[in-house]
Amino acid sequence: MTSISVSDPAGPARVDARLFDGKTAQARAVVLSFRHGALQVQGDGIAFEVAPRSVQLSDAHRHAPRQLGFPDGSLCEVDDQQGLERLLVQAGMRTSRIDRWQQHWRAALLALLLMVAVIVGGYRFALPWVSAQLAAAVPDSVTTVMDASTLDLLDRSLMRPTTLPASRQAALRARFAALDGVPAGAGPLLFRASDIGPNAFALPGGTLVMTDELVALSRDDDALIGVLLHEAGHVDRRHALRQMVQTTVVGSAFAFWLGDFSSLLAVLPATWLELRHSRDDETEADEYAIRLLHMNGLHAAPLAALLGRLDAAHAPSAADAHQRNMEWASTHPDTAGRIARLRQADRERFPG
Structure with a gap:
């Protein structure tokens, strides 16, 4: 009343x-x-x-x-x-005006549609902007702890110690470290054997993880460098951290509504495992990789070729659907379009 x-x-x-x-x-x-x-x-x-x-x-x-x-x-x-x-x-x-609106179904329907539009618009536009601002304010000490927690979860569930020779690991780390333009926050570069197939990813704090299976699948280290630069693009733009912040904001809203915050903090590392970068994020990371490849005199074609092999590995006969879902190409949508853009970028940068 x-x-x-x-x-x-x-x-x-x-x-x-x-x-x-x-x-x-x-x-x-x-x-x-x-x-x-x-x-x-x-x-x-x-x-x-x-x-x-x-x-x-x-x-x-x-x-x-x-x-x-x-x-x-x-x-x-x-x-x-x-x-x-x-x-x-x-x-x-x-x-009240609201009470008067409730007496007329057309006005009530209009109010409902406006409310839906505000919610959708807020989720689509305001939430990403707010998440980006919050992600930029997260201190490195926090992201370091987040990376350690997430990596520990991975090592206890999906990852095993790498079988790559120490010399092979050192060579890839040296090549990556020698590149110009790589953001300071991208690293360290870690290797793991895994149950998720050929994959590479950046944790929210910048730690890069590449699986032995991806190294084995690649026929050219330039392709692996392209993958790492793509992931460095995610680090530079803080895509993973922004997604975690966005998920946390939404989760906090529901937790506030339901009155239970205790479970929210406990699931943050697991939440990262289920995240998928948006198409816009992937395009931005690809453009970042192309720019740095060309800056260092490298072509994007090896990365395009690796994407093609990864895409071919997604045939229906592949044994495990969860593994296919976790592989690097499957978490990066529109593989054919990405390959075309990579090759077109090379033609524009290296004509003839």
């Missing part, structure tokens, strides 16, 4: 009502009117007045009576919605 405000009436009005004294279930017929700045309640043996500011008016419902609550605990029910509205207008006891 909401309080109602008062203004001078334009003239008297009378509305039939049922009075309940708050002590018994018996209803008594009364008439409501507004005179001399007060709400008058009159019936057989009943006569009293109430200051409008002290009246509590129930929400309006199309097929239910309105209730006017009085300070002594009694109340009146009114079936004549239009008559009551005229009385309220004369008494300055206007119902």
Whole structure:
């Protein structure tokens, strides 16, 4: 019930009502009117007045009576919605705009559509912007802890110690470290054997992980460098961290609604495992990789060729659907389009 405000009436009005004294279930017929700045309640043996500011008016419902609550605990029910509205207008006891909208299905539908538009627009545009601002403010000390927790979860579930020779690991790390333009936050570069097939990814704090299976599949180290630069693009733009922040914001909203924050913090590392970069993020990371490849005098064609081999590995005969879903190409949508863009970038950068 909401309080109602008062203004001078334009003239008297009378509305039939049922009075309940708050002590018994018996209803008594009364008439409501507004005179001399007060709400008058009159019936057989009943006569009293109430200051409008002290009246509590129930929400309006199309097929239910309105209730006017009085300070002594009694109340009146009114079936004549239009008559009551005229009385309220004369008494300055206007119902809220929301209540009036609820009486008209077209207005209610419009309000619902506007609410949906605000929610969708907020999720599509405002939330990514807010997430980007929050991600930029997360200190390195926090992302370092996040990486350690996520890597620990991976090592206990999907990853095993690498079988790559130390010399092979050192050679790839040296090549990556020698590149110009790589963001300082991209690294360290770690290797793991895995149950998820050929893959490489950047953790929210910048740690790069490449699987032995991806190294084995590649026929050219330039392709692996292209993959690492793509992941470095995610690091530079803080894509993974932004996604985690965005997921946390949404989760926090639900947790606030449900009143349970305890489970939210516990699942953050696992949440990262289920994240997929958006198509826009992937395009941005590809463009970043192309720019740095060309800056270092390298072609994007080896990366395109590796993408083709990864895509071919997604044949229906592949053994495990979960493994296919986790492989690097499957987490980066529109492989054919990406390959075409990589090759086109080479043609533009190295004509002839």
